Amino acid sequence: MGKESVGIIATQYYKPSDDLVLEGGERLENITIAYETYGKLNKEKSNAIMVCHALSGDAHAAGWHEGDSKPGWWDIIIGPGRCLDTDKYFIICSNVIGGCKGSTGPSSLNPKTGKPYGLDFPIITIKDMINAQKKLIDYLGIKQLFAVIGGSMGGMQILQWCISYPDMVRMAIPIATAAYSSPQQIAFNEVGRRAIISDPNWNHGEYYSLQFPDNGLALARMIAHITYLSNESMYQKFGRRLQDKDEYGFEFSTDFQVESYLHYQGNSFTKRFDANTYLYITKAIDYFDLTVDGSLADGLKNVKSKILVISIDSDWLYPPSQSKEILMALTANEVDVIYYELKSSYGHDAFLIEGGQLNYVIENFLSDILVRDVMSHMVAKISKNTSIEEAAKSMIRDKITHIPVVNMEDKLIGIVTAWDISKAVALKYDKLEDIMTKDVIMALPDDSIESSAQKMRKYNISSLPVVDDTGRVIGIITTDHISTLIAGSK
Numbered sequence: 001m002g003k004e005s006v007g008i009i010a011t012q013y014y015k016p017s018d019d020l021v022l023e024g025g026e027r028l029e030n031i032t033i034a035y036e037t038y039g040k041l042n043k044e045k046s047n048a049i050m051v052c053h054a055l056s057g058d059a060h061a062a063g064w065h066e067g068d069s070k071p072g073w074w075d076i077i078i079g080p081g082r083c084l085d086t087d088k089y090f091i092i093c094s095n096v097i098g099g100c101k102g103s104t105g106p107s108s109l110n111p112k113t114g115k116p117y118g119l120d121f122p123i124i125t126i127k128d129m130i131n132a133q134k135k136l137i138d139y140l141g142i143k144q145l146f147a148v149i150g151g152s153m154g155g156m157q158i159l160q161w162c163i164s165y166p167d168m169v170r171m172a173i174p175i176a177t178a179a180y181s182s183p184q185q186i187a188f189n190e191v192g193r194r195a196i197i198s199d200p201n202w203n204h205g206e207y208y209s210l211q212f213p214d215n216g217l218a219l220a221r222m223i224a225h226i227t228y229l230s231n232e233s234m235y236q237k238f239g240r241r242l243q244d245k246d247e248y249g250f251e252f253s254t255d256f257q258v259e260s261y262l263h264y265q266g267n268s269f270t271k272r273f274d275a276n277t278y279l280y281i282t283k284a285i286d287y288f289d290l291t292v293d294g295s296l297a298d299g300l301k302n303v304k305s306k307i308l309v310i311s312i313d314s315d316w317l318y319p320p321s322q323s324k325e326i327l328m329a330l331t332a333n334e335v336d337v338i339y340y341e342l343k344s345s346y347g348h349d350a351f352l353i354e355g356g357q358l359n360y361v362i363e364n365f366l367s368d369i370l371v372r373d374v375m376s377h378m379v380a381k382i383s384k385n386t387s388i389e390e391a392a393k394s395m396i397r398d399k400i401t402h403i404p405v406v407n408m409e410d411k412l413i414g415i416v417t418a419w420d421i422s423k424a425v426a427l428k429y430d431k432l433e434d435i436m437t438k439d440v441i442m443a444l445p446d447d448s449i450e451s452s453a454q455k456m457r458k459y460n461i462s463s464l465p466v467v468d469d470t471g472r473v474i475g476i477i478t479t480d481h482i483s484t485l486i487a488g489s490k
């Protein structure tokens with residue numbers, strides 16, 4: 001385990017006291033949400049990043065489970081010094097509802113029967129997954145996520161977060177994904193589902209105390225796995241090389257390395273995944289469609305987050321054209337959005353492999369934070385005619401140490417701090433004007449956080465009023481707002 005890892009991690013479980021009301025109208029009672037967190041939540045709870053996993057992922061995104069031989073599925077980008085920097089951010093990843101890695105899904109016990117749900121589990125959607133995650137975020141006391149990020153089905157969840165809870169998402173990074181499933185994507189999912197359903201052991205989903213439908217699930221995974229790779233990466237990995245032989249066998253046992261690889265992938269998948277979950281989650285992906293009356297721009301019109309759309313040039317399952325469609329719809333809505341195409345020969349899987357490019361582009365995006373992104377809009381202001389006693393009282397009442405002084409037009413004319421008040425008491429001043437600092441160091445909403453932090457360090461002050469271009473006070477930014485969000489704080 002390298003120094004840069006988040007170390008040994010244990011999955012946690014949250015059991016909301018209320019039901020999860022599903023898009024299809026049903027209610028899921030007594031749900032459990034499995035989740036992991038890495039890094040520390042700051043005092044303002046403003047540095048949380050939600051990571052959403054893909055079809056076969058889980059809550060274990062980074063670090064190591066005791067005794068494991070490999071780290072979490074996105075360890076390449078989560079950890080100290082990586083783009084999802086655990087020295088700055090508090091990273092959360094939960095297993096989706098419908099999953100089989102600790103969150104309630106078809107293999108969980110149905111409280112009504114005491115037996116696994118099987119097909120009695122209701123159909124769930126990507127929206128339902130986000131509503132379950134929202135319960136977890138509420139429980140953690142987080143009012144707004146600093147960012148949400150995920151690839152493939154994780155990317156769908158990211159878009160859904162931006163639509164379901166636009167005010168709760170500051171920045172969003174959907175990767176290698178689509179705003180709706182294409183016929184080709186649905187077709188591949190259906191072949192996978194048929195492979196499971198055609199396995200006699202599937203038994204209409206009631207196999208938990210019997211034989212598992214391993215053959216069907218392995219076949220589903222083999223088909224899906226092909227779609228995650230590119231032909232080029234398959235050439236690089238296997239070419240036409242034979243497996244454990246020098247000549248063709250002239251029979252139907254395994255000849256090629258690629259065949260052997262797919263068998264291995266299929267079989268190992270059955271040891272870690274539930275066949276019914278595969279059916280439910282692929283259905284959720286198929287149903288995903290953010291267009292409204294055929295318009296994606298209409299579907300995305302409530303988005304408020306700043307967005308980085310990432311695609312992969314060799315991805316033919318979720319091709320760049322689908323990411324560009326998202327980009328265009330967001331641009332039409334004047335959302336602050338940028339687009340990046342990863343250069344990779346790995347195909348769809350590149351979002352789990354291309355650490356160098358991902359770290360570079362995501363770190364740049366996340367650190368491009370402006371004062372307006374983190375300032376507090378709730379700013380107490382006083383006029384210069386306010387008594388010193390009144391000013392002191394409002395500091396105590398609002399638990400603040402700095403109050404901007406404004407004129408009749410709300411324009412900044414000075415600042416008073418708790419330090420100034422004590423000076424007034426010691427020196428027996430009785431007018432606010434005598435103690436306020438008139439030469440105020442301030443910030444503009446479009447200043448970078450980094451430059452504001454530098455100003456604060458230079459002048460040894462912990463708070464800057466934020467003014468608009470007419471000089472009106474529109475917010476305040478403190479070192480606490482910035483604390484864990486900039487490199488300079490490390």
Ligand code: SAM
Pocket residue numbers: 402415416417419420436437439440441442460461462463464465
């Ligand atoms: N430790 C203090 C803080 O937390 O800001 C700063 C110490 S500084 C020597 C104290 C003086 O800075 C006070 O007279 C106060 O009015 C002034 N001050 C605080 N914030 C200011 C700002 N944004 N612009 C100008 N002066 C400021």
